[in-house]
Amino acid sequence: MKDFAFLNGNEAIAYGVKLSRPHVIAAYPITPQTKAVEKLSAFVQDGELDCKYMHVESEHSAMACSIGSSSVGARTFTATSSQGLLYMSECLPYASGARLPIVMMNANRSIATPWNIYGDQMDSMHVLNSGWIQLYVEDAQEALDMVIQSFKLAENHEILTPVMINVDGFVLTHTYEKVEIPPQDQVDAFLPEIKAAPHLMSDENKMSMCISAGNQHYMEFKIKQHRDMFKVFDELEKIDADFLKSFGRNYGGAVEGYRNEDAEVLLVTTGSVTGTVRAVVDSMRDEGKKVGVIKLRILRPFPVDEICRNISQARAVGILDKNISFGYEGTVFTNVNSALQQKGLTISTTNFIGGLGGKDITKVNIRNMFENLLSGEGETVQYSNMGCAL
Amino acid sequence: MKDFEMSSRPEWRSLSDIPMGSSCPSFHITDINAGWRVFKPVVHIEKCIGCYRCYYVCPDGAIHMTSGKKAQMDFDFCKGCGICAHECKPKAIEMIKEEK
Numbered sequence: 001m002k003d004f005a006f007l008n009g010n011e012a013i014a015y016g017v018k019l020s021r022p023h024v025i026a027a028y029p030i031t032p033q034t035k036a037v038e039k040l041s042a043f044v045q046d047g048e049l050d051c052k053y054m055h056v057e058s059e060h061s062a063m064a065c066s067i068g069s070s071s072v073g074a075r076t077f078t079a080t081s082s083q084g085l086l087y088m089s090e091c092l093p094y095a096s097g098a099r100l101p102i103v104m105m106n107a108n109r110s111i112a113t114p115w116n117i118y119g120d121q122m123d124s125m126h127v128l129n130s131g132w133i134q135l136y137v138e139d140a141q142e143a144l145d146m147v148i149q150s151f152k153l154a155e156n157h158e159i160l161t162p163v164m165i166n167v168d169g170f171v172l173t174h175t176y177e178k179v180e181i182p183p184q185d186q187v188d189a190f191l192p193e194i195k196a197a198p199h200l201m202s203d204e205n206k207m208s209m210c211i212s213a214g215n216q217h218y219m220e221f222k223i224k225q226h227r228d229m230f231k232v233f234d235e236l237e238k239i240d241a242d243f244l245k246s247f248g249r250n251y252g253g254a255v256e257g258y259r260n261e262d263a264e265v266l267l268v269t270t271g272s273v274t275g276t277v278r279a280v281v282d283s284m285r286d287e288g289k290k291v292g293v294i295k296l297r298i299l300r301p302f303p304v305d306e307i308c309r310n311i312s313q314a315r316a317v318g319i320l321d322k323n324i325s326f327g328y329e330g331t332v333f334t335n336v337n338s339a340l341q342q343k344g345l346t347i348s349t350t351n352f353i354g355g356l357g358g359k360d361i362t363k364v365n366i367r368n369m370f371e372n373l374l375s376g377e378g379e380t381v382q383y384s385n386m387g388c389a390l
Numbered sequence: 391m392k393d394f395e396m397s398s399r400p401e402w403r404s405l406s407d408i409p410m411g412s413s414c415p416s417f418h419i420t421d422i423n424a425g426w427r428v429f430k431p432v433v434h435i436e437k438c439i440g441c442y443r444c445y446y447v448c449p450d451g452a453i454h455m456t457s458g459k460k461a462q463m464d465f466d467f468c469k470g471c472g473i474c475a476h477e478c479k480p481k482a483i484e485m486i487k488e489e490k
Contacts, residue, residue, distance in 0.1 A: 097412055227405060
């Protein structure tokens with residue numbers, strides 16, 4: 001008997017966390033993540049989740065507490081968004097450098113100023129270099145499932161790297177969908193209790209935490225951290241395959257293609273906009289146009305092999321960025337171009353920047369992107385759905 | 391001269407020899423660095439109860455616990471910040487102006 005519920009993305013995350021049985025949650029509420037931590041706090045208050053919920057006074061403290069609890073081997077969750085993510089950003093490299101398997105939800109939201117509470121991916125791009133694994137989900141079901149998968153991934157003793165699950169603000173966090181809630185016993189079988197990693201501190205194994213390393217030794221620590229991140233691809237694929245066996249769903253590891261095998265032109269997406277692009281692909285395919293979509297599920301580590309394998313046959317590729325690196329271009333565009341260069345592929349690429357501050361990316365906008373790619377005309381970097389001339 | 395036995399510093403031949411993360415037993419990583427100390431912590435051994443509080447809070451991992459569970463300072467690494475003295479419940483650590 002399957003258990004379904006009508007949940008928004010925030011609640012789906014909360015259910016995913018509850019099923020993962022964390023020992024500690026330390027979080028500070030912020031729009032549009034608030035409902036996730038409210039729900040978690042209610043689970044703890046009502047005795048449905050046996051967990052220490054720490055009501056902290058800021059996001060900086062939320063991450064500092066998470067580092068503390070994870071340092072002694074507790075399964076730890078936190079959640080934030082936008083300015084909150086930026087406020088805790090000083091702590092993020094402490095968590096990744098100390099190799100702590102914290103899992104965090106980030107509700108993707110724009111960055112001030114102008115002040116804006118709606119969705120784009122400027123916040124997570126700000127901390128792309130923080131040493132955290134960055135996942136992007138398309139819907140509420142994937143959000144729930146990826147919480148469970150993320151703990152398994154982060155806690156792998158070869159990886160020991162924190163995971164940030166990015167959930168598009170409002171479009172996912174506040175939109176209700178039918179979501180399957182897996183049974184607790186199945187999740188327990190899939191995600192056993194956290195095993196104490198050898199580098200963690202305990203009463204028996206006393207450590208100095210977050211030590212200094214001088215110019216003779218610092219770089220070796222960082223290169224080890226960097227190289228271990230590449231182990232994520234195989235492990236994510238393995239976890240995803242096991243997830244399919246246990247729960248009947250999977251997501252395809254680092255990259256998921258949709259009608260891409262024979263596509264002439266492709267759009268590379270992250271997060272919730274992928275769903276809209278799928279719909280446009282279907283209707284354009286009905287018209288005989290060979291279009292497809294590649295959903296990037298992970299931005300760090302960046303899946304160079306996977307993305308190149310999936311787009312190498314296309315004539316032109318568009319990269320949809322819900323962010324902008326001021327004075328240059330969209331960040332995903334930069335990364336995809338570098339991947340192509342590394343693999344010696346010469347494919348025409350175009351950057352479509354859109355959705356900033358929650359601006360709609362409509363089916364018409366997406367159709368225009370595909371038509372643009374098919375015709376091979378237009379600027380290299382374009383701005384979608386602008387309300388005025390450039 | 392250190393008057394206690396130090397844990398041996400591991401040799402790094404490959405990345406796999408490097409500690410996972412930045413938490414490890416004291417003395418393993420940093421180079422000698424203590425030049426800016428003005429006050430130095432002096433442990434009154436008879437008052438030390440071996441609670442490890444100073445050991446945990448020392449930002450430089452410069453405190454060694456002897457086999458008899460008494461705190462001892464490694465002055466090659468101690469910066470003289472005084473956190474250990476501030477945190478010591480039985481007041482076994484005293485900060486004394488250092489004579490150069």
